[in-house]
Structures are given as structure tokens and as C-alpha cells.
Amino acid sequence: MNAAWLPLTTLATSLFAAVIIFSLPEEARRVRTYINLLAAVAKILLVIVMVGRVSEGYEDTFSFQIVGGVDFVLRADALGVMFAGLSSLLWLCTTIYAIGYLEGAANRKRFFGFFSLCVTSTLGIALSGNLFTFLIFYEMLTLSTYPLVVHAGSAKALAAGRVYLRYTLTAGVVLLLGVVLLYSLTNDHSFASEQGLSPYLDDHRGLLTLIFALLVGGLAVKAAMVPLHGWLPRAMVAPAPVSALLHAVAVVKAGAFGILRVIYDLYGIELSVELGVTTVLAVAASITIIYGSLRAIAQEELKPRLAFSTISQVSYVVLGVSLFGPFGTIGALAHLLHQGLMKVTLFFCAGNYAEELGIHRLDEMDGAGKRMPLTSLAFTVGALGMIGLPPTAGFITKWYLGMGAIEADMYWVVAVLVASSTLNAIYFLPIVHRLWFREGPAHGKGQWPKEQSLGRLETHGWLLWPAVLTAVISIGAGLLAGLPFSPLDWATRVAVGEYLP
Amino acid sequence: MIWRFGLYDNTFDPLWMTDWALAAVLLLPMVFGALGAVFRPSRLLPVALACLPILLAGGVMVLDYQQVGLLRWQWEVAGIELTLRLSGLSALMLLITQWTAAAVAVYTPGYLRLTLPNASVRWLWPLMGLLVSALSLIWLAADLLILYAALESMGLAAVGMLLLSGKSAALQAGMRYLLLALVGSLAFLLGVALLMSQWGTLDLIALEARVEPEPLTWVAAALIGAGLALKAALFPLHGWLTPVHENAWTPVSALHAALVIKASLYILMMLWGILLPETLFAPRLVAWLGMLAIVWGGLVAWRADSLKTLIASSTVGQLGYLMVAFPLVLGPNIAPLPLSLAWDGFWLHLMGHALAKAAMFMAAGNLIIATGESSLKALAGTSRRLPLSLLIFGMAAVTLMGLPPSAGFTAKWLLLQSMVLTQQWLAVAALLAGTLLTAAYVFRVFRYSFDETAPRHDYQPLAPGMDAVALCLAVAAFALGLLAHFPLGLLHGGGA
Amino acid sequence: MSSLLLVVALLWPLFVAGSTVWCAYRVPVQQRHFISMLWVSAAWPALLLAYAGDVQWTMDAWMLGGYWELNALSRPWLAFTALLWSMAAFHARGYFADEQRQAQGGNASAQRRLQRLTLLWPLTLLGNILLIVAQDIASFYFGFALMTFAAYALVVHNGTPAAKLGAKAYLVLAVIGEGLILGGFLWAAGTSDTLTLKGVRDTLATADHGAWMALLLWLGLGVKAGVIGLHVWLPLAHPVAPAPASAVLSGAMIKAGLLGWLTVLPLGMESLSPAMMQFGNVVLVAGFAAAFGAALYGIWQSHPKAILAYSSISQMGMLTALVGMGIVVPAVWPALLPAIILFAGHHALAKGALFMGTSVSEHMPKWPTSLLFLLIALPGISLTGALAAGMFSKWGVKHALYEFEQERIIALLTWAAMGTAALVTVCVWRQWQQRQRGNSHSFQWGAWLAALIAALMTPLWLPLPEGSVIAPPLNEWLGIIWPFPVGVVGMALGLLALRRFDVPTPPAGDWWWGYHSLATLGLSAARLLAARCGRGKTTSVALALKGERWVMKGVLRGLSVESWMRQHGGGLMMALAVLLALLLIWEGQ
């Protein structure tokens, strides 16, 4: 029994939300809030249903023909549902956060409309059943995030938007070329096909490698791999919920997820190894990991530091993908989820500091733990997770990646992982130290840059609880990683599906 | 190639209802146009009502086509054979023409009410009617005489409409356009004359059967090609286009950019398909010029100061995409797959561009009306005050950029695939570069509009429906991309 | 039942930590008892657990799969650790009484420090307990990391620059250590796809690169255990930490590293690879180097706690050497292991008592001074092996080594004991010099006395396997005891001899300063490099911008062709027609 409506409806919830939001007047704040939350909750429910269906062994597929030989396919497979779950969960959190964050700001209609579109695209990316559909949503994502990036409308934001577009659109073009080449070689190629592209290996080795380079090159821009990462730190001018979503799920993850799809579902891991592309990818990812960390150390403001940290962290996923073996796969998949949770927490917290206290620079953070304990606690959890310390989710993935590296006989990857952990510690622990162990305005030394008392608690409740929630989840995902339907469990399920057909 | 244009005999006689529908399609626009001159509708509803029967008639024809296949009409008047036919392609073009024109017509009353134009407005409706009739006739014509007559009347109607705004710049540009269009059609006529004298017929089917590759055919093809290129604003003969669009009324620009230039291109494609089925270099030349067009149009649009110049220049670039497709469709030894892909892509792009360009002109017109200025700088802050118009502009731009999920994307996809299969890497590069250039100039608009630091303007409120019509067109361009299978099915249906 | 006790033992510190947070928000500061009895009780369930039956618990849901067990190794370990933590907590109640009074009086800084300490102390404890009971890698690593990072608050408590330096050293080394441990674990676990510590141990014994994995783990855990070279944080952190914190740092947490070694290194396993043997020798040499080096450097220190820190390094050096023996001479291990546990347990309590003694000597109760200093010196004497539990532990080690005729090692250990004696002498002497009266608190000296007694009676309460504690026969007493008087006398003579000269005190933390300058050098090199890269980037960006401007200018100039094309539409059409015609004809012919 194929429930074709399921992926379509899941996709449509946020699309409808976007349409309704666009058609509402700017002043209809309450209705918009309801619509946002309703759609987010509905989407989570639908994704839960999909999780259930997938674990029962169904792969619900919706498809129709666009032109001859090219279909539009939405398929709820395990990998896609995993990403969909992440994005819908984080969408709920981020929506709540954004409602609080944009309290009283201008252009909220535009913001939430494009926000919903952005999530639609992300979900579409998750559920795409073939490369063409993926491309559609991938480009949609570029377009729908642009208004969010330039939301502030300042000269800096506009410049950032321009850089963002330069990178992403060029990447989109490269990707398009790769996809077209692939389609001309193989016709429509579903992600669900078992044999990958191996039948073409003998005759088209060079072409396959070229296509791989184009595809991954195009995707790597969104995944912010060095040296294609330049847009990401600049895009930090966007409002905090946008940065959170951009970093945690939407954009960078879309790139990483695309690479996952290309390697696992398109080429097949054996073929990728055969072509020798995985090693190159692993090296590139390692360079990105180390470079991102090094640059993060040099940053003196909070959000840029987090941005470079993202650059470094997202490449863990790529690194895991390029390790040939189940552990690397599990690590990559789990990191996709874990990093999302942890990074979104960090960005929420950064936004909270900025909103409540006006903190943007690291040296303004002294003693903020006393003023905003829950936020700081959440931040600490996120930071420890980034370092990869147990019991946070970050440890789990780092562990699996390391195991995968050993399994693949790539010992140097372990060195990279350890070095990255250490570097992460070098740039996150000082922040944690500042938060808790230094004396600052909360202890009567100096003044916060711009203090607003937004709520009864340490800040506005809408801002606080999402951060706390994601922090709790990211601890829970690490502490109880062995539970059924935990991220790790699901990742294992997907990986086993990949390796043991 | 030729069956794709429906240039073959068939045995079925059209149903009687189809005859009436044909009459309605060809005559009703003129009739209603004339009535419009008398009554000068200032509301949306009567215009919409007038459009209805025409659209219905078009629908009936398309339905008949789907049932029966190719439809042919033939008359003999004073020893002259006149032939019309409805192939899948013509049906598709007819639909696009009618719906786009209807959208433009519905948009017009609101526009006129807000811009308070001069007395020459009375000419608008009859000219529009004439234009639509002539366009419909072009899609249907199957002999050179009708084609010539329709082409000329379309051209004159278009010139007339473009002049209506009465601004000196418009007159100047219109005069240039008029002269070039007339000379272009004389070149076309010269070519036709050569063909007629050699092969002794004006009927396309007969011509196709008789024509042989020999120097005279080539000279004729060259003359026809040059003349039509001038009329279709193909690079480098596009110079007249930008000023014309810049100064005309918005609905007129929309109609012109969306349909009129496409008609010349259609004829060019069809005649070259007949005359030069096996030539390699002429289509290549067009394609090379097309690549230049993509880059040139993009650059000009990128540096444009005013919104309408930008859109008009973008048309040049977009035509380049179509030009680039020429060697994929025309030429010797093209494998069936790339040929069919390119064929689909060509027409899909043409249609998508028609819808999107009309939508874009309307959205831009709305922005210009609301801000009272046509320069890009005046857009500052519009994202807050006129989000819908801007959104429509953006959606139309998505089609132009060829980003999914739009007709532009699907068309580009098809073209790219065809180019890859035929290994025309330069064209691939041009197409991809075109995407980036388009993005560059489109997002330049957005950059201005997102500027929040600009001083506030007083914005003129828009008439009801003005945004809605544009939105419908833009959405249609999206839908055309996602549901391209259905319209393209019509294209293939004629091959039965 | 015993699983429940385990859960309680782990959750109780968490609950205590939570209660401190609760109090921070709910109880007004004037009435707040930072160090309440509840807080002191944090380690009690764990202590109970150590004596209350077997625990073996597998949890699939826990992280990578949890496996907790109390075995012959972890049970005594838990016992002395929990006992020391309890004592230290009692001691803390007295030690921080003053500070608490200040805090209640409205001293915000004191409030803050106490709040921090009381919150993180139980968490450190939690980590320590967890790592002892954990038999799976993830839990062990979790416990280890929790303990390591939470203990930062213990070290930095005073907030003085020295404390910050000590804490910094501690943290830097800790981060390095965590990295090394992670690398080692990953390597080992990845090689054999195991998730338990036992699996790691087996892997280390059998895998190709076992020695390298072992090296990584040894170094990583050795940061805690004060392996020479990585020991530098000890003399920096101990003097500045509060006495109870120093007690647990030096008594319990240092031992966590040792426990790690005992659990994961292939000790007592036959037929190890030559590389592993080499590694064992390295461990042995490093151990003795630490044992002697620390003693030689430590005696020049002036701060009693720094001296004690060096003493810890020295003692841990001996233990390290013994661990090395476990690799080099596997046969010795079955007899050696209980001795090592006893050694560790005794050293934990004795060192705890010594550190508490430093606080007692600063706040002397109104007892006879000589008695007090005798008591203060007592655990030190025991450490040298001249007394009570010390003798037992020394003999245990000697006995095991005698059986396998490792006289050289015994001799070295004995010489090291002289070093210990010397260090103890200096320490007591320094304490004597720096003694202060007053402000004594009953909990302070009570806990100290209790720890003292527990240290001296270690073999009696430490839950070692039956028959593993052997009383030294009388004829060996002399052999065990002599290093102490020799060391004391030697030290006393040396001190007298050097009285004339003004010997400067070498800085605590010996190699740290070398590392520091090296790191500074490296950093400035990196900065230089970064600056150069930055300059390079700036120049290239400027170049690119220049290029862009140039291109733009060209494009703009080129765009003027547009108007030319506008004017020459007709001509262009003519040309196009001719061109097309020529092209077609040329192709056709």
C-alpha cells in the first residue's frame, strides 16, 4: 500500500503555511503565529507518521512526469525521513524562537512567509526521490533564503546577500550541469535504485568522475567546504533564527545531505570508492574541519565564531560519508542530526545574548552565566557537544566517525578528529569560561552593551524555551543514544539498509 | 521536422463547431476591439467577459485538435489558395497567445485608470484586437500569403500600440521600430518572392514537397532569415527593442515582449525548417549570435538604470536561449532524442518566457505606478510596502533565470540535456552563464528593493486585480514548468 | 537491589548538585548553608555501594551501550575513592566555614565562589564514581571527562592569579589528555569493534599497533596520573586549590588515571608483541624518572602543597613503574595487582590526610604543637613505608617482586622511598615554618584525623580479595623501614648544610615554563604566519577588486556599442542577409 499523499501532504503543510502567511496582512500577528505553530506541529505529526511507515517497511512515493524522461518524485525513505524529522523538529523550535525574536520588528510577514518556504524546500530536499527533484528544491532553497539573509535591509546585509547569491547560484549552475550530464548519461535515475551507477563504470569512468566533481562541487558550496565557504560567515548578518536555521538544518545541511545522497543513493559507496573520489573528499573535509576550527579561534565575535565552527562541523558529515564502512555512515548520518540540534542551540543562545543583553563580542560575555543561567547552560551543552564530550550527542558522532576511520584504515582521520576536538575546546571552552568563571556586569563590573529586560524569566520565554529544549534533546540524544528511534538508532537503521540490502 | 509544424495533409474535415470556433478566434478579437474603441471599458469585468468567448473558442479548437488530430482549412479566393491548419504547436501557441493577451486585457483597465493617459487611448483596444487576431492567424497560417499579411498587420498593430503613450521618446523609438519592421518585412517578402518564382507556390506543404537545396533557396532563406531576425529582435538586430519597451504602456510592452517578437521567431523557425533542413552553419551562426545575445542582453540589463530597460534588455538575452537552440533543431544528422528534447525545450522556453515576461512587465508596471518612478533607485523600500508586486516580479524572474520550479528551468533543462547529448559545450556554457547574468540583474532589483534605509515614499495604491493578474501569469509560468508534460504532449500529438 | 544502590550512588551527587542550584534561587543568602550536611553526604551512597554486594548492569539505551560492574579492581577503588571524597567533604565543611560566613554576610565574591564549588564538587564526584563503575568505554570516558572538567572549579576556586594559572595549566593538560584518550580509545575500539574496556585491553594485547594505542591511552590517562612530562599541572594546581580539593585531586582523581591504566593496558598478559615490551620499558623508565625527578625537584619547593604535589608525582611514578612491570614481566602481575591497589588506596588516603594536614597546620587547634606535627607527619611516614599501612603496601609490592627476583626494581623503589621520606621531611618542615594558630574548625581537624586513621589502617577496610594482604615478616621490617630515617636524616643534613647558602626556590611546575615559552613561541610564529596569510589575502582581494573594476569599465565601454547597434539596424540586417547567403552557398557548394 503506497500512501502517496503522505510525502506530498508533509511538503504541502509548510507550503500552504507560506501561501496563507503571504496572503495575510502584515498586522495579523496572532493569526500568523497560530498558522505557523499549527503547520509546524502538523508537520511533526506527519513526519512521525512517516517514521512509523518507514519502520514498517513502506516507502511512500509520490511521482508524476514533468517532461519525457524526467519525473518529479517525492519518496519517504529512511534517509529522507531522517532529515525531514530533523528539519520539522527544528522548524518548530525555530518558529517559536523567531516569533519571540521578531516581536515588534518590521516585515514579519515577509520573514515568516519565506521562512516557511525555506522549510518547504528543506523538506523537499529531504524527500526528493531523484536528482531532478532534489535540484528543484535545492534551488528553491537558495531563493527562499535570500530574503531572509537580507532581512535587515542594511548595507551590510545586502552585501552579504550578494555574496551569498554569488556563491550559491554559481554552485547551483555547476550542480545543474552535473545533473544534466548525469541525466544525459543515464536518463532518470532514482535514488531508490539498487545498483547505483556501477553499470556505467567501465565505459564512462572519466565522465562519472567529472560528474561527481560537478555534483559534489556544487553541493559543497552550500555545505560550506573550504574554499567555498566564504558566504557563510558573511551571512551571519541575518537575524538569529535565520542563522540558526541556515546553520543547523536548512542550507549547510542541505549541501551535506546532498553529498550523502550522491554518494549513497546515486553512485553507491562501492562505486565511489572504486572511483577514488572518497579519499579526495575525505581530505577536503579534513582540511575544512581544521581550517574552520583555526579560523574560529581567530574570531572575536560570537556569531562569526559559531559560523566558522559550523564550517568545521558540517564537514564531519562529509568526512563520515567518505569513510567506506558502516560506522562512518552511521557517524555521518547521526552527525547530520546531532550537529543540527547542537548548532541550533548555540545560535539560539547567541541570539538570546544579543537580544537580551546586546552581546555580540566575546569579551562582552563575562559573567553572563549569572544573568542568563538557562541560556548559558544551553550554550554550554552546545559547546561541549561541539567539542565532542560525552554525554552530549557530539560525542556519539565523533565516536562513530573515529570508528569508521579506523575501520577504513584511515588513521590520519582519527588524528584530524582529535585535533578538531582539541581546537573546538580551544575556542569554545574560553567562552564557557567567560560565561561562568569570570566576573562581569552581573557581578557589578561594568555594563551590558544594551540590556533589555524582555521577559519575566532571564529573557523572553519564546526565546528561552526553544534553546533549552534543543539543549535537552542534544543531551538526550547522546545520553540515551541506544534508545529505539533515537538519532543514532535511526542512522544505524539507514546505514544497515545501505550496507545490508 | 515538418510534421512537427503540422505541415502535412490530413483527411479529416474539421467539425462545424470548429469552423465557428476558428471564426471566433480570428474575428472576435477585432470585433471586441472595435467595440472597445467605442465603449472604452474602464472596469475589469466587461473586459473579462469579452475575453471569455475568445478563450472558449480557443479551448474548443484545442479540444477538437486533441480528438481529431491535425485540422486543416482550405479556401480558394480569386485563384489564390489560402490554407490554415491547427497543429499541436499552433494549438499551444494559440492558447498561450489568448491567455496572455486576456491577462493583459484584464490588466489594462486598471492601468489606464491609474495612469490617466491621453486621448489616444481609444486606439488601444482595436489595435490589441487586431494584434491578437493577427497573432492567431500567424500560428494557424499554412501559406506564405496569409503569413505575410498576418505578420504585417501584427507588426503595424504592434507599432501603433507602442506609440500610444505619445511620449517623444516613444515616438522616436516607435518610428525606428516602424521603419525597421517595414524594411524587415520587405526582406522577408523578397525571400518569399524568390521562393515563389522558383517553386511556384505559396502553400507551405507544397513548398516543402518541392523545395530542394540549391543556391536560390539559400538566398531566399538568408533574406527571410535576416528580415525576420530584425523583426524578432535577434542579436545584433535588437537595438530597437529596448527603447520601444521602455517608453510604451506597460500592458503593451507586456504583450509585445511576450508574443509579438515570438511570432517572427516562430515563422523563422518554420520556414528555415522547410528551406534548410540539412544545413549546418546557418543555425550555428544563429546559435553563436544567440550566445552573444545571452551575454550581451544580460550585461545591458545588468547595467540598466530603469526597470523597464532592464526587462526589455532581458528579453534580448532570453531570445538568445532560443537562438542557441537552433542548431539542435535544424541541421543534418541530429539524433532523434536530442532533437526532440531541444524541440520541447525551445517551445517551452518560448511559452514560459511569454508568461513570465508579461508577468514581469505587469509587476514592474505596478511598481512604477506605485512609486511614480521608473528608476531602480526608486525601488528602495518597496519590499516593505509592495511585497506582492515584488514577489510577482521575483517569481517571474525565477522563470527568466531558469531556476526551478519554473518553465524556464524545465526548458533550460531540456535544452541543456540536448546540448550535452550533441556535445555543444559552448552553448552549455552560454546557457549557464546566462543564468548567472540573469540572476545578477534580477537580484540587483531586489537589492534596491530590500534597502530599508531609504526615505519613505508615498505609494500610489493599485487598482484591484492588477497584482492578481500578474500573479496568475507568474504562477502559470511555474505550473508550466512543473506540469510541462501536458503542454508538451500537445506538441507531440501532431505526429500521429 | 544493588542496582538500585548503584543508581542512588550516581544520582545522589546529581541531586546534591541540583539542591545547591535550588537553594541558590530559593533560599535567601543569609540563611543559606553552602556546605550543608546534605552536601557532605554526596559520596555516602557510593561508599555504601562499595561494600554492599555485586553490581553488574548492562544498559543498551545508555550512550553507546552501558556496562557497569564492580569487580575486584573497581570495588576497592570505589571504596577508597568514596571514603576520601567523604572525608574531604567533611573537611571542606570546616575549611570553608569562614568563607561561608563571609558569603552569608553579603560578600558576593565569596557567594559566587562557594556556589560554584558546591555545585561542581558533587559533579566531579559523580564523574569519579561513574568512571570507576563503568566498564564500557563511553561511560568511562564520560565519567573521566565530567570529573576532569568539573574539577576545574575546584582548582580555580580562590580566583587569585596563581589559582587561574594553576587552573589554566590543569585545563590545558586536561584537554590534551582527553584528546589522547579519545584517540587511543577510538583506535583500539575501531580496530576490534568493541565497546568495553575489557575489549580495549584485549585489543591492545593483540592488535598490530597495540603498543601505539597503549601509548596514546597511557599518555592520555597519564595526564591525570602525572606521568613525567605531563605532570606539570600538579604542582601548579595543588598549591592554589583549597585543601579538600587538593585532597581529592591528589588522592582520588589522580588515581582515576591509574585505574584507567589498570583497566585498559594489557597488564599481566603473556606473549605480548616486542613493541609492547618496548612500551612497557618506556613506562617503567618514565615511572622511575618521575619518582626520582619529582623528589629531587620537590625538595626545593617552599609551598608545602607544592611539595606534596611533587610527592604525588613521585608516588605515582612508582606506581607507573609497577604498571610497567606488569607489561615487562607479566608473570608478576597477579601478585602485584592487589599490592598496587593497596598502594593506591593507601596513597589516596594518606595524601588526602597530608593535604588536609596543610590546612590544619594553617589553622592549628589548641593542641600541643609537637603532637600536632607528629600527626601531620604520620601519613607521610606511612607513605615511606615505615609505618602501618605503608609497610603493608610496600611489602606487598616487594613481596611480589621478590618472587620474580626483580631486585633491581626493588632497590629502585627503595631509593625512591628515600625520596619520599625527604619530601615528607621538607613538607613538614615547611608546614612548621608556615604554621598559624586559630580559626580551627572541628570538621576540619576531625576529617583530617579520620583520614589519617583510615590511611594508617588501609588494609583493614579496603575490600581486597582474601589473602592478598600479607603482613611483612619481622625480618623484613628493617629493609622496609630504613629508607625513612635515612631519607629524613639525609634531608636534615642537607638542609643544615645548605643553610649558609641562599638557594632560590625553583618555580613550581618545572617544565610548564618550558612548555609555556615554547607555546608562546609557537603562537607568535602562528600569528606571524596568520598575519602574513591575512596580508596575502588582502592583497589578492584588492587585486581582484581592481581587476573587477577594470573589467567593469571595459564592460561599460563595451556597452556603448548598444547604441551603435540601435542606429545601424538596417545595415546590420543587410550584412546579416549577405552573410547568411554566403554561408549557405559556401556550405552548399
Add this chain to the structure above:
Amino acid sequence: MIASIDTVESGLAVCLLMTAIGCLFDRHLLRACWLLVLFALLMSTAWWYLNAPWLALVEVILGSALTGGGFIYVLRTLPSQRLWMPRYDRTRVEWPHRLTKGLLIIAWSIMLGVATQFLLPDMALSLTAHPLILSSVVIVSLGMGAFALHHHLMRRLMAFNVLGSGVFLMLAGMAGTSPSAQALITVGLLIAWLGSLLGVLLLRQLVHQEGSAALNDEYAPVRPPS
């Protein structure tokens, strides 16, 4: 072959050619207009001569009377005190421009001539036998060239008219005066007339709005500040 040439026809051809050249290249506008009228009359004669009386009639009415009249009307009626159309086109044309246009004219003549003479085996009226057709080829090329050469809008419009007539004549020459050809020519004439009319009216309006400078194709009207 030469002998077979009809003297009447030759005379007509020469006259046509002369008037065409005069009309195309005379800078005196009014004179050029009159020449255009004359040219149209000659054209109708030619039609008559080619046995197309209907076309002759249409040419007389549309070509000479209405179009020519329109031109003269514009030239004549406009001059008021303020607005007058200069009787002379004083635009300077640079020599490279002229050279290229000249080359283009020659190229077109050759192209059309070759096409009609050598490529059309069964031409209705052979080029060599009918100087009228020969002149039409030259007229077409000259018209095209003049159209491309001139910047003056009125002169371009006149060039278009001449060009149109040449094309029709050529058409008749090549395809004969079959019904289809006649229909084509009639449509063409009609269009040409409508176009000229529109053009003339436009010219008038332009001069009215912008002054005589607007008659130059290169003239860019100053955009009113918005």
C-alpha cells in the same frame, strides 16, 4: 539578347532608376518628395506595361497620390514660425559609414542579381531580357543601402517606399503576375502605404513635439525629469 530589349521598357527602366536615385539621394527634401511621386507614377506605368492594370491603379492611388501626398503634406503644412522642417537634410555622414553602406549595396545587388539571373532558370521575365527587372534589382539594393545610410527619418521613410516598389517590381518580374503574386504585391502595397502613412503622421507629431532635431535617428529626446 540585347536586340530583344524593348526600347520602351528600357526607357521606363532608366527613368525609374533615375527618379529612384534622385529620390534617394537628393538632400532637398521637397524635391525628393516630388521625385517620389514621379517614381510612383512611373511604377504604375511599369505595372501597366507588365499587364497588371489593377496594380497600376493601386500604385497610382496608394503610392503616388496618398503616400507622396502625405510626404508633401508633412513638408508643406508644418512650417509655422516656430516649427519648420528644414528643406535640406544637413546631416553629415562619415565616410566609413558611407563606404560600408556602399559595399553593402554592391553586395546586395550582386546577391539579388546572381539569384535572379543565374539561379532562377525559369524566371517569368528574364533579367537580361527585361531591363525593368534589372533596374528593380538595382533599385532594391539602392533603397536598402539608402535606408541604412540615412539618418534622416523622412529620407529613410522615402527609401523604404522606393525599396518597396523595387521589391514589388522584382517580385512581379520573377514570379510573373499570377494571382498569388498580385495578391502578395497588393498586400505589400497596402502595408507599405499604411506604414508610410503611420510614419508620416509620426514624423509630424515628432516635429511637433520635439522640433526638427528629432528627425535625426540619432536624436535622443531629453527625458523629462521624473
